[in-house]
Amino acid sequence: MFGYVIPDKPNMLIKDWTAFRAVYCGLCKALGKTGAAATRFLTNYDSAFLAALIYAVTDTPFEAVPARCILSVKKKPIAKVDKILTAVADATVILGYFKLCDDVEDGEKSKAPLKAALKRRMLRAKKRLPASEASVSQNYSRLRELEKSGGASVDALADCFASMLSATVKELAGEKYGEDLATLSYNLGRWIYFADAIDDVEDDFKAGRFNPLLTDGFTTKAEFLKNEAETAAFLLKSSYNKIVGAYDALEITVAEGILSNIIYLGMQKMTEDILGGKEKCKMIRL
Amino acid sequence: MQNDPFVILGVSESATQSEIFDAYKRLRDKYSDERFLEGEAGANAARKLNELYDAYNEAMDIASRRASVAGGGSKYYGVENAIRQKNFAEAQRLLDNISSRDGEWHYLQSVVFYNNNWLLESKKQLEIAIEKEPGNEKYRRSLSKLNSAINGERPHQESWYNADKAGGQTTQNTYTEGPQNRRRSYSQYRGGGQSDTANCCNACSACLCADCCCECMGGDLITCC
Numbered sequence: 001m002f003g004y005v006i007p008d009k010p011n012m013l014i015k016d017w018t019a020f021r022a023v024y025c026g027l028c029k030a031l032g033k034t035g036a037a038a039t040r041f042l043t044n045y046d047s048a049f050l051a052a053l054i055y056a057v058t059d060t061p062f063e064a065v066p067a068r069c070i071l072s073v074k075k076k077p078i079a080k081v082d083k084i085l086t087a088v089a090d091a092t093v094i095l096g097y098f099k100l101c102d103d104v105e106d107g108e109k110s111k112a113p114l115k116a117a118l119k120r121r122m123l124r125a126k127k128r129l130p131a132s133e134a135s136v137s138q139n140y141s142r143l144r145e146l147e148k149s150g151g152a153s154v155d156a157l158a159d160c161f162a163s164m165l166s167a168t169v170k171e172l173a174g175e176k177y178g179e180d181l182a183t184l185s186y187n188l189g190r191w192i193y194f195a196d197a198i199d200d201v202e203d204d205f206k207a208g209r210f211n212p213l214l215t216d217g218f219t220t221k222a223e224f225l226k227n228e229a230e231t232a233a234f235l236l237k238s239s240y241n242k243i244v245g246a247y248d249a250l251e252i253t254v255a256e257g258i259l260s261n262i263i264y265l266g267m268q269k270m271t272e273d274i275l276g277g278k279e280k281c282k283m284i285r286l
Numbered sequence: 287m288q289n290d291p292f293v294i295l296g297v298s299e300s301a302t303q304s305e306i307f308d309a310y311k312r313l314r315d316k317y318s319d320e321r322f323l324e325g326e327a328g329a330n331a332a333r334k335l336n337e338l339y340d341a342y343n344e345a346m347d348i349a350s351r352r353a354s355v356a357g358g359g360s361k362y363y364g365v366e367n368a369i370r371q372k373n374f375a376e377a378q379r380l381l382d383n384i385s386s387r388d389g390e391w392h393y394l395q396s397v398v399f400y401n402n403n404w405l406l407e408s409k410k411q412l413e414i415a416i417e418k419e420p421g422n423e424k425y426r427r428s429l430s431k432l433n434s435a436i437n438g439e440r441p442h443q444e445s446w447y448n449a450d451k452a453g454g455q456t457t458q459n460t461y462t463e464g465p466q467n468r469r470r471s472y473s474q475y476r477g478g479g480q481s482d483t484a485n486c487c488n489a490c491s492a493c494l495c496a497d498c499c500c501e502c503m504g505g506d507l508i509t510c511c
Contacts, residue, residue, distance in 0.1 A: 153404075153406070153407055154406055155399070155404035155406050155407045156404075159404070162403070183403065186403050187403060190403065231406070234405070234406065234409065234436060235405075235406060238405040238406075238436040239403075239405070241436060242405075
């Protein structure tokens, strides 16, 4: 995952921030518990959002207990590692592993050892979430083929990533997976895919890597955003608005503050930042 | 595109144009009156009214097309049926089998793409449809609807921005403030015991504050402290 789905911290209530941190830290603990310590580095904001979403749709409240983290001496409320966090940790490992595979095939050889280290943990996750693993691995290879053959539409490319995310959410949410959640997860995948594509357009152009939005007539990101402003805005905003529409239709009581903040404010802000040409790594983070 | 217009109007799918018009008129009158009610009910009626208008136009389109091809059956009848039953894979298959592609074909393809969340393709198809039949009102309406959905005319965010610009002061309702016409209610956030206790606290702290002020000036509002 990529870390685009983040809360808008300045406008977040402290209780929501505490709850979000509890889920985030709980996910990290879950990753540490179910695998080697190194897998903790897979913890990311997107997955924390996913965990909050699954708590919300399955209507399971999470229990935050004061616990210690290796990064800090003080005890903080951290969500207890339960079934949902373990499942989301598995999903994170699966998504992270195949992302690494994709990167290695793209030529980033430095990531190969990391991928090898994750392999065993991924196989364990596969046993618990077989459908997600199947969908993620299939869709990554489908994406690769479409990239190679060229001429595929942007929507078709995004479909690969969106499908794998909605398949994962489907398995995590179980019987609570309905039409609204399908729309939400599918468009979340689309949104992340486009956000990443727009964000990386200049680097990909320079490195000669594939990018769905690459067209002729620009060399820098600023030029791209000027030339293709309409398309870029359409892609991001249309997916974003579908997410909001689907979220509005969902019945949510657990973790409502976290989700509302991320969806209404955080993602809105991120959409504007990306369209405004801000680099993700240069943005002020949490 | 998301809701069946016939369901919104409360008529059967085989209703004639005059039946549709009667149902529309009845519902319109009802909501027009309710529109002026206070609070949520009024906002709800206003939204329903918009929905109703779209549904009426769409239902009339379908009915008039059915009337014009009565007996013979349009070549897109199967596709439209599949779309209404939300069987988009079948609709796509039927569309792929049709080789002569006019404006209507591109329009239906756009509808299928829209429901599969392929929005950019959907927009492209709609633009082709308009190019082929520039006079068609339905296509234009759909495009403007698609565009407005994409630009997200969602006032709740406007209000958040304005509040932010006004001075960066955001209150407890940061995420929920806004007009009543939100599709989702935030009862758990706004209503219930929570806000009551908050109000109660506000009242107490206001009294204490007033007392402090009085004491500064030499008086006393609450004698015991």
